[in-house]
Amino acid sequence: MTRRHLITVAAAATLGAVGAFRGLRAKDEPEGLPGSPGGPGFDETYRGRRIQGEPTTGERDHGPDGWRVTVDGQPLGLMRRSDGSYLSMLDHYQSYATPLAAARGAVDELGPHQALSGRLH
Template sequence: MSRTMTRRALLRGSAAAAAGLAVAGAAVAASGQSATAMDHTGHGDHTGHGDPGLQPFDEVYQGRRITGRPVEGGHAAHHGGYAVTIDGKDLHLMQNADGTWISVVNHYQTYGDPLAVTRAAVDKLRGAVLVPIATA
């Protein structure tokens, strides 16, 4: 909390956010849909938000074996439906709402597909071993 932020201002902001959520909930209710019954046309079976056109890859890039493939379950499916490894170690990828991709190595730069973000991660690692993170 900043020095200029008072408890009163924080509570006022929290109340405004809660009011905004209430208005959004009322708008969904008025539209006749629940949050769990929203139309997901074009989103496959909702096991992941991944693009069904994404192809698997298996190549050597900068001397590192990189592989990627669509997945249909588990944690990777929740973050875009794509599993990637660098030299057999999992690289955690996430797909943004706009369809771009980020990884734990390149978290602040977006890429157009899993292959591009994986290659960028290899570049950023500069030969270092990828240490997988616990995502559970």
């Protein structure tokens, strides 16, 4: 094999692996479960915090497939990414498969003593 051929094969394999990885996040979460796209809302206590979420499909402020999510009654801003995953306004670098997972991630980011109010959301 020539060097050019090896580089081409390696590049194709890398691009294929990246494409497969990107598709895993949103697709791995089963639909219809609480907090998943197309599923019902959620209301749970996670690490001592009450997180609630409800789908807002069709509402002007949240857009199609939007969610209204709160942590201890304070609104948490979520954004849907082009790959179908979600990120919270508390952590722009981590994406999550569902709004529920994003809310749990926000609680992890807040820690045990910080409140959502007064933070960017």
